[in-house]
Amino acid sequence: MAKTLEFFFDFTSPYAYLASSQVEALAERTGATLRYRPFLLGAVFKATGNSPPLLVPAKKVHMLKDLGRWTEHYGLPPFSLPPTFPFRSLEANRLALVAIEAGKGRNFVARTYRAGFVDHADLGDRAVLGRLAAEVGLNPEEALTKIETPAVKEALKANTDEAVARGAFGAPAFFVGEELFIGNDRLPFVERALRDL
């Protein structure tokens, strides 16, 4: 039976960035097919009554330390919050859908998270997005035109609505079948669920 791991992410989520660095290896170890599913975290918060952790000052201080602990643990470059954070990610999330459809999802997601959280490029900037599209082999003009089409806009909204309907309230959100796991820190449970299938 085919195992699938669905990974719901938004490029503005630093914890989804952390998870993005682990999911490919996890899927390989467990023999699962990984589905990249961009969604809109802001809309998820709004729909569920949840709120971003950064709104509580003490949480923000702890979160910054915590993100640094995770990047050290994973062997990623040291974490610092991008000056543009929380940057606009709507267009980047839509562009991920275009990249996924073209079979370039894995590469696009990795490069875009790295651009946002390591290089501190502004993912709300269309020039940055055009460059990222080109780097994964997409025609940047075509790709940036596509993200303005109703089909792509609706697809991102549909992912968001679906995630909320299935119980998600934050990012990253993982599904193994209908088992939901929220948070980079729950990846060991995700892995156990995939092994138990």
Next chain:
Amino acid sequence: MAKTLEFFFDFTSPYAYLASSQVEALAERTGATLRYRPFLLGAVFKATGNSPPLLVPAKKVHMLKDLGRWTEHYGLPPFSLPPTFPFRSLEANRLALVAIEAGKGRNFVARTYRAGFVDHADLGDRAVLGRLAAEVGLNPEEALTKIETPAVKEALKANTDEAVARGAFGAPAFFVGEELFIGNDRLPFVERALRDL
């Protein structure tokens, strides 16, 4: 140099219950002295602007699954939410201070969490508290009188104020020196910090 792990907890926190099942072994593995420090989670939420996760319905559903995954992972009895949850824990937290002062902290904390989250005893009930006090070798009448004294009331408030001043916003909260870690799920980072000392 003496290593100390401070464990701030409130008996109403299920994640602190999970952590309480692990901290003794962790302290032993790392050669750290464990300090049990009850505090008032409600006052921490109020002081920091944080809010209980259960207020967001989707979070509550996920949290109940998550707690079950953790109890399975730790080999604890299967988790179910006590019918009295969120039960009153003020007196139980104060009683912990009395037990700690009498050198019965470890035993009292373990038994009280078990009573609350496994046996579903109502920790807001003084008869339950008297029984728990007796079980760890305290005189129940004396202990229940002590928790009404200004000294004990102030000590619990002082723990709470201190935790907030040092950056805590939830439970469980761990300090290794002034390094703060929030959450049962951060125990591996707590352990790394203690090993690195």
